[in-house]
Amino acid sequence: MSSAHVTPGSVPGPKLAAHFASLEVQKHAARLGMWLFLATEILLFAGLFACYAAYRFLFPEAWAASSRSLDLTMGTINTVVLITSSFTAAMAVHYAKEGKNKMVGHMNVLTLLMAMGFLVIKFFEYKHKFHIGTLPGRYYFYEGIQLPGAPLYFTVYFASTALHALHVVIGMTVLAFATVRAYRVGDFSANNYTQVELGSMYWHLVDLVWIFLFPMLYLV
Amino acid sequence: MTPSSSIAAPGAAVPGHEAHDDHGHHPSYLTDGTTVKSWLLTVDHKRIGIMYMAWILLFFLVGGIFALLIRIELLTPGPTIMDAMTYNRVFTLHGVVMIFLFMIPAIPGIFGNFMLPLMLGAKDVAFPRLNLLSLYVYLAGAGFALWGMLNGGLDTGWTFYTPYSAHTTTTVAPVLFGAFIIGFSSILTGMNFIVTTHTMRAPGITWFKMPLMVWALYATSCIQVLATPVIGLLLLLVTAENLFSLGMFDVARGGDPVLFQHLFWFYSHPAVYIMVLPAFGVMSEVVSAFSRKNIFGYRAVAYSSVGIAFVGFFAWGHHMFVSGQSTFNAGVFGVLSMLVGVFTAIKVFNWVGTVYKGAVEFSTPFAYFCGFLFFTVFGGMTGIAVATVSLDVPWHDTYFVVAHFHFIMVGATIMAFLAALHYWFPKMFGKMYHEGWGLVSAALIILGFNATFIPQFLVGNAGMPRRYYEYPERFQALNVASTAGASLLAFGFIIIAIYLTYALIYGKRVDNPWNSKGYEWLTMSPPPTHNFIGPQPTYPEEPHFYVDPKKAQGEVSDV
Ligand code: HEM
Ligand SMILES: [Cu+2]
Numbered sequence: 046m047s048s049a050h051v052t053p054g055s056v057p058g059p060k061l062a063a064h065f066a067s068l069e070v071q072k073h074a075a076r077l078g079m080w081l082f083l084a085t086e087i088l089l090f091a092g093l094f095a096c097y098a099a100y101r102f103l104f105p106e107a108w109a110a111s112s113r114s115l116d117l118t119m120g121t122i123n124t125v126v127l128i129t130s131s132f133t134a135a136m137a138v139h140y141a142k143e144g145k146n147k148m149v150g151h152m153n154v155l156t157l158l159m160a161m162g163f164l165v166i167k168f169f170e171y172k173h174k175f176h177i178g179t180l181p182g183r184y185y186f187y188e189g190i191q192l193p194g195a196p197l198y199f200t201v202y203f204a205s206t207a208l209h210a211l212h213v214v215i216g217m218t219v220l221a222f223a224t225v226r227a228y229r230v231g232d233f234s235a236n237n238y239t240q241v242e243l244g245s246m247y248w249h250l251v252d253l254v255w256i257f258l259f260p261m262l263y264l265v
Numbered sequence: 266m267t268p269s270s271s272i273a274a275p276g277a278a279v280p281g282h283e284a285h286d287d288h289g290h291h292p293s294y295l296t297d298g299t300t301v302k303s304w305l306l307t308v309d310h311k312r313i314g315i316m317y318m319a320w321i322l323l324f325f326l327v328g329g330i331f332a333l334l335i336r337i338e339l340l341t342p343g344p345t346i347m348d349a350m351t352y353n354r355v356f357t358l359h360g361v362v363m364i365f366l367f368m369i370p371a372i373p374g375i376f377g378n379f380m381l382p383l384m385l386g387a388k389d390v391a392f393p394r395l396n397l398l399s400l401y402v403y404l405a406g407a408g409f410a411l412w413g414m415l416n417g418g419l420d421t422g423w424t425f426y427t428p429y430s431a432h433t434t435t436t437v438a439p440v441l442f443g444a445f446i447i448g449f450s451s452i453l454t455g456m457n458f459i460v461t462t463h464t465m466r467a468p469g470i471t472w473f474k475m476p477l478m479v480w481a482l483y484a485t486s487c488i489q490v491l492a493t494p495v496i497g498l499l500l501l502l503v504t505a506e507n508l509f510s511l512g513m514f515d516v517a518r519g520g521d522p523v524l525f526q527h528l529f530w531f532y533s534h535p536a537v538y539i540m541v542l543p544a545f546g547v548m549s550e551v552v553s554a555f556s557r558k559n560i561f562g563y564r565a566v567a568y569s570s571v572g573i574a575f576v577g578f579f580a581w582g583h584h585m586f587v588s589g590q591s592t593f594n595a596g597v598f599g600v601l602s603m604l605v606g607v608f609t610a611i612k613v614f615n616w617v618g619t620v621y622k623g624a625v626e627f628s629t630p631f632a633y634f635c636g637f638l639f640f641t642v643f644g645g646m647t648g649i650a651v652a653t654v655s656l657d658v659p660w661h662d663t664y665f666v667v668a669h670f671h672f673i674m675v676g677a678t679i680m681a682f683l684a685a686l687h688y689w690f691p692k693m694f695g696k697m698y699h700e701g702w703g704l705v706s707a708a709l710i711i712l713g714f715n716a717t718f719i720p721q722f723l724v725g726n727a728g729m730p731r732r733y734y735e736y737p738e739r740f741q742a743l744n745v746a747s748t749a750g751a752s753l754l755a756f757g758f759i760i761i762a763i764y765l766t767y768a769l770i771y772g773k774r775v776d777n778p779w780n781s782k783g784y785e786w787l788t789m790s791p792p793p794t795h796n797f798i799g800p801q802p803t804y805p806e807e808p809h810f811y812v813d814p815k816k817a818q819g820e821v822s823d824v
Contacts, residue, residue, distance in 0.1 A: 063795065064389035074391040074464040081456045084495045092498035092528060096513065099524050182512035197519045200511040243401075253555065 072239055079095065079243045083250045086212070090254050093205045096204045097261060100201065103206055104194025111190055111198035118265060120263040123166050124255065130159035131252040134220070134245040141238035146231035149241060153224040156248065160217050167210055174199070205258055209251070219244045270571055287363055291798050293695065293791040308393035309794055313400055314379035315693070320404065321374060324366040331359035333589045333755060336717075336748040342738050352734035353420035354435070360423030361414070361440065365447050366407050368678055369536065372543035373454060374403070376685045377482045379693060381458060384465025386802060388795045391460040398624045399453035402446060410443030422732060424533070425675025427514035427525045431506040436505050445500040448493045451539075455489030458482050469804035476784055476808040477553075477566055484570040488535045488542075488577060492750035496532035499525070511566030523588050530581035537674055538577045538605075545612055551684050553809040554781040555631040556623025560809065562615040569608040576604045586657050595654045602652035609645050613638065628779070629703030630688040634713035637680035644673025647722070665725030668718045672751075676714055683710070683761070689780070690765065695791045696772030702764040709757035716750025782809050 065071040101108045137152035178186035181203050185196035223244045227233060233241055289764070297303075304312060317328025334355050338345045347355065372814055378396065390396050413419065417436035421429055430437050462483050475483075492544050503525070514525040533625045534763070551561045560566060582590060584597030590598075616638065625631065647669040651657045660666060691697055720743040725731075729740045777786045787802040 062393075064387065064393065065391075066465075070464050074460050076458055077463055078392060078395075078460045081459060081490055082452075085452050085456075085490055088491060088494035089498050092495045095528065096502075096524065099521065100519075103521065104519065181509070182515075182518055183510045194519050197512055200513050204505070204511075204513075208498075208501075 057115070059223050061129065068236065074237050075243065078131065079246050086250055087254070090208070090257070093201065093208070094257070095260070097201050097205070100194065100197050104192070104197065107190065107194035108198050109191035110192060110203075111179070111195050114187075114190060115202075115263050116173065117263055119166050119170050120259055123163050124259050126159050126163050127252050127255050130156045130163075131249055133159070134248040137223070138238060138242050138245045141233040141241040142235055144234040146227045146233050149227040149233055153220050153227065153244075156220055157217055157224070160213055160220075164210065164213060166208065177242075178253070202262055205262070209254055209258060212214065213252050216244075216248050219247055267636070291789070291793050292299075293789070294794050295694070295791050297794045300362035306397070308397055310362050310378050310382050310390050310393065310396060311693075311792060313396050314375050314377075316400060317370065317374035317378060317403075320407070321367060321371050324362055324407065324560070325371075328359055328362040328367055329755065329758065331355050331362065335359060336751040338374070338734055339736070339744045340735055340748050342741055344735065347734070349734050350420065353422075353732075354414070356732060357419055357422050358414050361410060361444070363675075364423050364536075364540075365410065365444050368540040368674065369447075370454075371678070371682055372405060372547060372685060373458070373482060373485060374400075376478075376547065376689060377454075377458060380460060380478060380689065380785050381482055382465065383788065383796055384479050384783070384793065384808070385461065385465055386470055386784065386787075386797075386804060387461065387465035388797070390457050391465055392457050395453055396457055399450045399457070402453065403450035406443045406446030406448075406450060408447060409444070410440045413437075413439030413443060424529065425500075425503060426529075427503060427506065427522045428516060428520075431510070431515055432502055433630075437507045441500045441504045441507070445497050445504070448497045448500070451489050452493050452497075455493075458486040459490065464643060465803060467801055470784075473564065473567070474804065475567075477545040477549035477560060477563070477570075478543075478662075479547070480567040481542050481570050484574040485539050485542045485546075486707055487571075488574050492532045492535040492539075492578070494770045495528060496536075499528045499532070523585070526585050526588055527581070531578075534581040534584065535574075535577040537670070538573055540674055540678050542573060544637070544678045545570065547681040547685045547688075548616065548634055549612075550783055550809075551630045551634050551688050552619050553811075554688065554779055554783060555626045555628060555634070556620050557626070557811045558619055558623040558809075559807055560615065561618035561621075561813060562611075563807065565611050566615050570581070570610040572608040573605055574640065576601060576608070580605060583652050583657070586654050587661050588730055592654075599652045599654050603649055606645055606649050606652075609641065613642060613645075626779075628687075628700060629707055630684040632704055632707040632711075633684035635679045636707070636714070637677055637684065639711075640672050640676030640680060640714070644676060645667060648673060659728075660725065663725040664721045664729050664731055667731050668721035668725055671718050671721070676718070679710075679714075683707070686761075689785075690768070691775045691778050692785060692790045692792075693818060694769060695774060695776065696768050696787075697775045697778050698768035698772060699764050702760060706757045706760040706764075708758065709753055713750050713753030713757055717747050717754055718750070720744070720746040720750070728793035782811055784808050 061068050061071060065074070126129060131154045133155045136155070137149045139144075140148035174180060177189075178184075179190075179199050180186070180196075181200035182196050185199060187195070223241050226240065280648060294309055297309075298307075305317065307313065307316075334346070335352075338347055338352055375518060378390070381387075413436045415440075419430075419435040419437050419440050421435075425437070425441065431440075449700070460710070462479060502511075505511050506513050506515065510518070512520045514520045514522050516522060549560055549566055566578050580598060580602040582594055583602045586595050586598075616634075647665075651660055651666060651669055687698070687703055724740050724743040724747075727740065727743075729736055776790050779786075784802075785805065
């Protein structure tokens with residue numbers, strides 16, 4: 046696409062869109078845009094946090110009891126998995142800046158594998174809940190906790206973890222694109238790594254949201 | 266459609282096209298590609314603005330027809346043309362279409378898209394493809410919402426209050442989901458405008474040399490980015506509630522409907538500023554151009570936009586004075602709401618200061634400015650009145666509130682919308698409309714608007730509740746007056762549609778009929794694809810630098 050202005054022998058660089066004054070500005074714009082987008086994502090979850098806070102205040106006992114019914118081991122493993130994947134996502138950016146495209150691809154594959162692992166663990170947690178009946182709203186049939194407000198806890202639990210899982214899937218899609226490009230085109234370099242960087246920023250957000258969700262749902 | 270034929274012939278002498286011989290042979294954005302595809306897949310912010318315009322005007326027509334149906338139903342105390350259920354659907358449809366499909370996107374989508382890059386001396390917005398995407402996301406959301414409304418419709422009102430919206434058997438889910446998608450579009454546009462303002466300003470345009478329209482759009486975008494995600498989440502939760510009874514806002518399952526109201530108004534109160542701030546921006550441009558003076562108190566006007574955006578976030582509770590809120594909360598929310606009034610007053614004083622001793626040219630956009638000033642002041646004052654808890658308790662959910670928000674929100678925004686349409690029509694199409702008809706329709710619309718809503722203040726004060734399709738005999742006279750006003754209003758819009766369409770085809774070719782000094786006029790009308798031909802203009806002065814008639818012979822005579 047941009048081969049027109051690549052001088053022979055040079056590393057293929059990023060394409061400067063016609064409406065930007067310079068590559069510098071273009072990169073700045075991309076990053077600022079991403080930051081704003083991430084802010085909106087955090088605010089999306091903030092709405093759920095507000096619901097959580099309000100109902101926890103209204104039903105303290107039910108919330109404490111329901112929280113204890115979650116599988117802490119699985120939650121902890123998932124937290125570790127996600128934090129590690131955030132590290133590999135950061136490493137991908139590091140290698141992209143050095144132009145080591147193969148390593149960018151490898152790091153992204155690792156991140157994707159861990160993301161998949163996260164979803165698998167989440168799947169088993171969900172399956173268990175469907176089995177014992179700790180379900181949202183009118184679907185709740187768990188005998189263990191008979192406090193008013195418990196079904197509501199699981200409404201919040203499922204709403205927030207499902208929304209987060211959706212973000213994991215979106216993040217995986219974004220990373221997959223960068224992976225394919227790293228392997229197939231291999232044009233990431235010191236002055237062309239925005240795509241990897243933005244993908245990794247998004248992945249850090251997915252991680253960050255979970256770091257809030259985990260203590261909120263499992264620990265406190 | 267060949268509005269461009271006059272400039273298509275290279276170098277041809279076009280009657281009425283004076284100066285700008287150098288522009289004559291450059292294609293404008295309108296003629297640069299004429300296939301359907303070149304429009305539908307364009308990334309040119311100007312074409313995107315025009316496409317927004319086409320759709321938004323269509324939705325405005327739809328919403329307007331439903332408004333008239335409401336008014337006709339209310340002509341007589343009993344049932345007139347529809348049953349109660351249909352009435353509920355009609356006013357919901359009216360509200361949803363007008364708020365989500367017209368008021369929120371209208372000025373940013375059309376004039377923001379078109380003017381923002383021009384006003385910043387940029388070739389386009391920062392993310393042109395995202396810009397196109399936001400148009401299609403908007404249309405997808407509109408499609409969902411309208412499909413839901415036609416297939417069953419919903420009867421919740423545009424506020425979707427729970428627990429009713431969770432239980433009603435009408436089609437709530439697609440409409441809520443549609444509104445959610447439209448919110449996405451709003452976020453994308455907001456992000457794009459913020460990044461554009463930060464990164465694309467031409468050399469010479471510092472923050473305090475940005476046109477006030479840009480400041481207003483910037484403040485609006487900040488609200489869009491900060492508030493929309495919260496309503497997005499809320500709409501998703503209510504959709505889930507409606508489909509699966511999850512109990513989130515349902516008292517029967519331990520949920521709390523008041524929590525819904527908090528989250529709803531956390532967005533929807535700032536949303537009223539999403540609608541009205543761009544209007545303020547338009548008006549700052551118009552008042553300056555037609556008083557031939559730079560705006561009085563530029564910084565105060567710029568800062569007050571940001572101030573409104575900020576306090577707008579802390580005023581939501583004034584919609585919940587009767588929801589069981591503590592007296593203390595109600596007082597705090599009341600006072601915070603009034604702060605918005607203070608910031609608005611700053612703007613009003615500065616606009617009036619601009620007109621004062623200006624060389625006023627009373628053209629159509631200025632006529633709308635006058636209407637705007639009246640609606641803003643009157644609507645704002647009634648805002649202060651309803652923000653006073655003891656007054657709001659009897660007025661709540663009566664036609665008084667309906668009149669209040671129509672005055673400020675619809676009145677002010679429509680005035681600005683029409684002012685923008687007339688002020689920038691020559692910029693966008695390079696054609697001029699008939700000034701006489703412009704003034705006639707402006708008079709009709711301002712008159713019609715007052716005739717529609719002043720009776721509603723009175724009938725509301727007398728105790729008529731909103732959202733009822735029957736009412737006691739004694740309210741009839743005022744309702745008939747209101748319906749008569751609405752017909753006048755509709756008539757005004759029809760005239761505008763006729764003469765603007767005519768102007769689009771046969772209008773006189775113009776470049777800058779107002780001799781405006783706004784930055785967007787530094788390029789030809791209609792602008793070429795990348796906004797400028799040849800070197801980028803320079804911006805040595807503030808926007809709207811008009812020569813002071815008194816100083817003209819003195820110090821600054823060289824300007
Ligand atoms: C500047 C533009 C403004 C707009 C566009 C606007 C718009 C609206 C809208 C749409 C509603 C009704 C919502 C509904 O229930 O359907 C409303 C209600 C209200 N507005 Fe405004 N408003 C504005 C300014 C103000 C100001 C400055 C104040 C206070 C100083 C204010 C105070 C109120 C109050 C207290 C209510 C609730 C009344 C009730 O439901 O009983 N508004 N406004
Ligand atoms: Cu409000």
